[in-house]
Amino acid sequence: MTGAVSTPTTFAAWLKTGAARKYLGIFGWLIVLTAAEVGATQLGLGKRTLAAILILTALIKASLVALYFMHLRHEVRLVLGVIVIPILIASVFVLGLFPDIVIAARAALR
């Protein structure tokens, strides 16, 4: 096949090439972070601390997937805008729900 990159013959060798190697590295991080999440639940931490830790880890994992597996790190501005703007809008919307649903409901429960 013309134009095709000369592919390393064995699978193991191929996995050590640039892109594949990078993906496996990210995979390692994701597994480590997942294990850390499960471990954190066993430590008997306070509810709020645990929630903070888990949300932070989940965000890191999600970012790793988005940046490396979905290649957002190397994307053009248009694509970034297409996905980042909705996430911002979504955050604003959910925050807008808090006063009425969370705060008011809690006040009513008191």
Add this chain to the structure above:
Amino acid sequence: MFPQDASLNGHRIDELFWLACELTAPAFVIVVAVLAISVVRFRAREGRRASYTKGDSPRALGLTLGLVLVVFVGIDVNLAWHDAHAFHELFEKPPAPDQALRIRVLAEQFLWSFRYAGADGQFDTADDPTMTGEVHIPTGKPVIFELRSRDVIHSFCLPNMRVKQDALPGMTTYLYTEATVPGRYEIMCAQLCGFGHYAMRGTLVVETPEQFDQWMRERNHEFGVARAE
């Protein structure tokens, strides 16, 4: 146009409405005038060409921004400012509980029921006078309506008091008012609550303090006796 205003603060709503009319009417008149003049004056005629202006000059930009400023300050901020004050006065100033009459309103498909604290001044005791469809309040005393719903969302609407408030299942909402003119007024349900929505009518009876006290005594007696039996 407005229904009779029988409340202490209702006039603020009427004033707000007329303010909004005063602010928006000139804009509407200008739009219609320009439309009319243009259609008459700038009709296509033989030998006349439209002017070739795109409105991207600094002058047009200045005009646009000036217009935005006028609209923002003259209409938006003006109206919102007055409204915020009226809203605060009508909805955000709960009367002191010891000086106000508290009435619990329970909404259900398709009727209103009302509960007074009764002779002991406590709710949820056996001597609470409860009424269906009709509620009595005195003039000159703030009233706190505590609204609950048994099924769907209803909205407790007192057009003559210029207020309304939704009653939601699972939570309590509050409505404050103070009547000034004795009379019988209608209570409406303003939120679609089912097929009988249109018939979810109640009566608000505003009485002078003397009449009201007399009425309350009778009710307290009636429900007190009911308990004794």
Add this chain to the structure above:
Amino acid sequence: MSEPTSFLRRYVFSTDHKVIGKQYLFTGLFFLLVAGLFAILIRWQIAHPFQPMPVLGHLLSSDSHGVVIPTEYSKLFTMHGSLMVFFAVTPILIGAFGNFIIPLQIGARDMSFPVLNMLSYWVYALGSVAVLSVFFVSGGAASAGWTAYAPLSSSVKITPGFGQTIWIVAIAFSGTSTLLGAINYIATILNERCPGMDLMRMPLTTWGFFYTSILNLLWVPLIAAALFMLVLDRTVGTSFFTAGPLAPRGGGQPLLYQHLFWGFGHPEVYILILPIWGLLGDLLATFSRKPAFGYRATVISMGVIVAVSQVVWGHHMYTAGMNPILGKTFMFLTVSISMPTAIFFFNWLATIWGGAIQLKTPMLFALGVVFVFALGGLTGLFNAVQALDVYIHDTTFVVGHFHYTLAASVFFGMLAGIYFWFPKMFGRALDERLGKVHFAISFLALNGVFAPMMVMGVGGALRRLADPSHYELLRKFSTWNQVAWWSAFALLGGQLVFAYNFVRTLASRPTNVQNPWNATTLEWATSSPPPHENFPAIPVVCRGPYEYSSPAVADRDFIAQNEPALEGASA
């Protein structure tokens, strides 16, 4: 790709955006008629409570002898609203015009995803069948209002019957169709523009569709999520939106549904009006023979509105016991929308000012939009501010307001578009004289229907009342209700003129005039109707969209976008 030859592939399962656009147009017009007839029944009932309605009333149910009973009334206004919004206006404006116009105006052969485009229509068609089927299931049609507030809509104890459930699913279908369309439109506008068609050379109509699609893309999924949860509440028995005694096993939040609904619902009103704003830019310029004034300012203002419209949903919920700070924020954001709107009006009026106005039928309707939208927009301020809104909330004032914006403006805009692009779609023009009659009747009748609503609303008349005369307070409005009824009747009559014109013209011999309005944008640079794949050769754009009365040419008053560069003419 060559043109398909079989009837099925050409007219039914076609991937040609022009055919799909026409499919949307005809289906949408059908629903416009159905939902319009519901409106007639509603007006009759309000004006003559519980009196048998001649002809139409007997179609409702056989045992009520033509009387609109309260259960039927709830179904009528529910189906009127939802059919109009999701099955008539959205398909006609966005489905029909969007499909037909976008590729032509940007010089593309078709949409980015032609097969997906065909799929969007068929998902909508499926939803249409579903939404019509609710009239034939036991319990009848949906009756919780087009807003379908929970728990009225979510509890099967309160609103039993399959009709309500099927209705929710049908709305989700319509939403899915719109969403697929939105993806297609955005991709097409970004990717398929012909050489020279910079974003800032796109006609305003296309800008309108672009912005509308952004809002659809973001907010239709939100309502889809809410609708799915609603269906689960009804079918599985969850209680996401039910609270109090109806939810013994721990309740959800009725207010959450309202937030989700209006989170979508407010962008939705801009979804419906943005194409009209865009279209006005094109039409006013064309028939004033003058460049659209402040093109850049209009584009930016539309963008600002798109941004702000997403964070104002709470102004629909001022009476729901909203958090005070949140309420103030929503109020402030809402009134601030009047600023970009003022820019629109300024630009529209400045476009016709100093023009050489040709009062053709599309122009009449376009000017009509400016009038009714001024009324609708300005009355919006009354609803935007909290205290005043609490008083007029759920009254017919609100109904009047949103009918001036969403019914009158959209209806006129839609008709303006139909009269304007009919020659392009079908190769022959609608009759001008009948069109003018149509406009005159529609203009008077529309105002006759909606202006009384405003007056009565201020007087305390609530909406969705099967019989307003149940309240002593509202009995004095019987004259106004008569005016509204007769106007509604006249409006229907006026549309017969249009229907006659439409059918007669379709049956007439095509003239195939390429550019009957002497317009500049690309859809007029190809034959009428355009061939398969639109252009014999992909056009090259050399200038902005509105070169009318340019001094660069003396013999005519327009320069098309794709004409090769002229000496002395600037882009």
Add this chain to the structure above:
Amino acid sequence: MTTTVLDPPHAHATATGIPNLKLGMWLFLASEVMFFTGLVGSYVVLRLGSREWPDPSSILGLNVLAFNTFVLITSSVTMALGLQAARENDRTRLVRFLGATAALGLTFLAIKLLDYRHLVHEGFTPVSSLFGSCYFMLTGFHGLHVLGGVTALTVLALKNRRGAAAIDATPIEACGLYWHFVDLVWIVLFAILCLV
């Protein structure tokens, strides 16, 4: 080999330079963000506004869920490697990786269903509590997305089994974007629904 032969439909030059399919997929994902915002956001506010909420670990089998997370993360890697193979025009590896990804997705679904059966057996159902409603709603919609992904992967794997021309990597890339997004949603759900 001429470019016209290589050009699959709609891979023609676009005004932005981004292939249609890729742009379309990103737009679709933007809408998916809002869809899951509706669902997850509802869950978050319902939970925070509730009087009491059970400890998820007392109901859900954490080991099973953690294993499922591992399965889905692994499938993301095989997907990424599959795209790499497609870009290197290696048909055999591409098909194998797509197949592996689909198989892992199916594994995830199978475990999910067993998990459901177990939970329902234990009396934890969509109607037993608000938590139950939220759990089944969120994982259910996520599961449907996985199912959709598995279908797409299978179709792509079958389509790319053989052929003389160079592999068109754009559909693989678009499918991968979707698959990673589904994985990403699970990562968030796992943390805020199953662990906290």
